[in-house]
Amino acid sequence: MTLTESSPADIIRDHANDAWVGIVPLLHEYIAIPNVSPDFDPDWREHGFMAQAVELIAGWCRARPIPGMTIEVMELPERTPMIVIDVPAFNGGSNDDPVLLYGHLDKQPEMEGWRDDLGPWTPVLEGDRLYGRGGADDGYAAFASLTAIEATQAAGGAHNRCVVLIEASEESGSPDLPAYIEALTDTIGTPSLVVCLDSGCVDYERMWVTTSLRGMVMGTLSVDIVTAGLHSGDVSGMIPSSFRIIRSLLDRVEDAATGAMLLPELIVEIPPGRVAEANDTAPLVGAYADNYPLVEGARAAVDDPAEQLLARTWYGTLSVVGADGLPPTNRAGNVLRPSTSLKLSFRLPPTADPKAAAAAITAALEADPPYGARVSFSNVDGAPGWDAPATAPWLADALDASSTAAFGQPARNFGEGGSIPFMGMLGGKFPKAQFVITGVLGPDANAHGPNEYLHVPTARKLTMAVAHILSAHAAR
Structure with missing residues (x-):
């Protein structure tokens, strides 16, 4: 059953607006809780923030008036x-044709650079923006998710059985999720629709649906050359610098001039449909990189708008996201x-195999250590990317x-540059399901960074859109 004329879309709109x-x-209270993901707080259980x-x-x-929930x-x-x-x-x-809705509640760590009047655990509503870590x-x-279900019911629409999963380890790569998916096999059933609200959007003018996600490999590259710090005037030129060694190792996996990956396991052929999608989206968004705070005089790595969209979604990349062994410059x-030691974050094209990529990266970095230095690539973790299946006609219309x-x-x-391990896992487990990945x-x-914020009107409107999709799914 679809929404009837006596139950117009404005009922969904009004219900969502009232709930929000x-x-x-x-969300102010939630932002104030420093429940960073377990990778960043090994003592999360003792600290109690996740439980809070x-x-x-x-x-x-629990307080929502949803019958039978x-x-x-x-x-x-x-x-977790x-x-x-x-x-x-x-x-x-139908109770036999479920919808699976997904989100998470763990957070990234604080990060430096917040505006003086803001902070990761200090919620501030400024116009339409709710600043603070984790709201968005x-x-x-x-x-x-629950408001969308409520709104569907309030408007007289139908929806199939809905299972909502909110996990607490996503920002650590969802290491706990496979065990839960296995334990909840009977509860989840075989969903024909998966809705994930953990992605992004190009602007706040419409619903943006993510069609691909990059995978990832992370690990720590360490180089040891001597057992104690030595006077550089005494030994430099004779004893190699650990930094120069580590720099040369990175050259084995990345072209420093272009950022291109050098290992075939980190490169894929981009599907023609995704190239066409980028070409279609580029005129709407223009030079996407212009949305980011480049310093004066700086420019993006690629200039063409369509290539920018592909570069952030279908190209492998390397980012150095942390370092040990380097004292502050003033000390x-x-x-x-x-x-x-450098913490390396490799983003993989959506269809790359993360296990093969991790093995290739490890082999390249650890083989034949320069000068016989002690080299290790440790604490390696990976997650699959995801490329959406063909969209069913009913879902394309819905x-x-x-969104309208x-x-x-x-x-x-559009393709998203981040990773949601849950999607790769679910895509493999339920290959016949349709996916709505949005956010x-x-x-x-600025997710994960300073001054992260939730655009509240978009969250309200997205809630409405999900309600309409649930009803369309039941009526297909």
């Missing part, structure tokens, strides 16, 4: 908790340091209709 009046204060965030969100969910805070041994919500079908929808990535997801003596109803503009597709993180929302 109460959600925004709860789980209870805040689960408590709100069950909520469990599930915690497998030695795992998972909020599991099961909502039975409504108004003629991804604390809003549970609120939006750096004239010393040849004994060791250098996306445009839902909520935003006034039809939906558009509220615009190009200047």
Whole structure:
């Protein structure tokens, strides 16, 4: 059953708007909790912040007046908790053809560079922007998911059984998720639609649907050459610098002049459909890199707008995201340091194999160490990317209709440069499912960085759009 003329789209709009009046204060409370992901807080259980965030969100969910809904805070041994919500079908929808909705509540660490009047754990509502860590990535997801279900019911629409999963280890690469997916096999069933609210958007004018996600490999590259710091005037030229060695090792995997990956395991042929998608989207968004705070006189690595979209989604990249062994410049003596360690983040094209990539990277970095230095690539972790299956006609129509109803503009597709391990996992487990991967993180929302914010009107409108999609799914 679709929404009837006596239950117009403005009922969904009004319900979502009313609900979000109460959600925004709860997001203030959520942002104030420093529940960083376990990779960044090994003592997360003792600190209690994750439990506090789980209870805040689960408590709100429990209070929702959704008939037949069950909520469990599930915690497998030695795992982060998972909020599991099961909502039975409504108004003629099917219990045997479920929808899976996904989000997470763990956060990235603080990061430096916040505006003086802002901070990661200091929620500030400034116009349409709610600043603070985690509101958009991804604390809003549970609120939006249940509000969309409520709005569908309030408007007299039908929806199939809905399973909502809110995990707590996504920012660490979702290491706990496979165990939960296995444990929840009977609860999840075989969904024909997966809705993920953990992605981004190109602008705030329409619903943006993510059609691909990059995979990743992370690890720590360490070089040790001597057992103690030595006077650089005494030994330099005779004893090699650990930094020069590590720099030469990076040249084995990346072209320093262009940023291109040098290992075939980190390179794929871009599907023609994704190239066409970038060419179609580029005129709408222009030079996408211009949305980011380049210093005066700097420019992007590629100039063509379509190539920028492909570069951030279908090209492998290397980023050095952390370092050990380097003292602050104001405390750096004239010393040849004994060791250098760099944390490396490789983004993989969506269809690259992360296990093969990790093995190739490790072999390239550790083979034949220069000068016989001690070289290791350790703490290696990887996650698969994801490339969306062909969109079913019913969903293509529903996306445009839902975006038009909520935003006034039809939906558009784009590839996302980040990783959501859940999608690769679910894509393999449920190959016949349709996927709606979307989110509220615009190009200047600065997820993971300083001054991260949630654009509240977009979150409200996206909630409305999901409600329309749930009804369309039941009616297909």
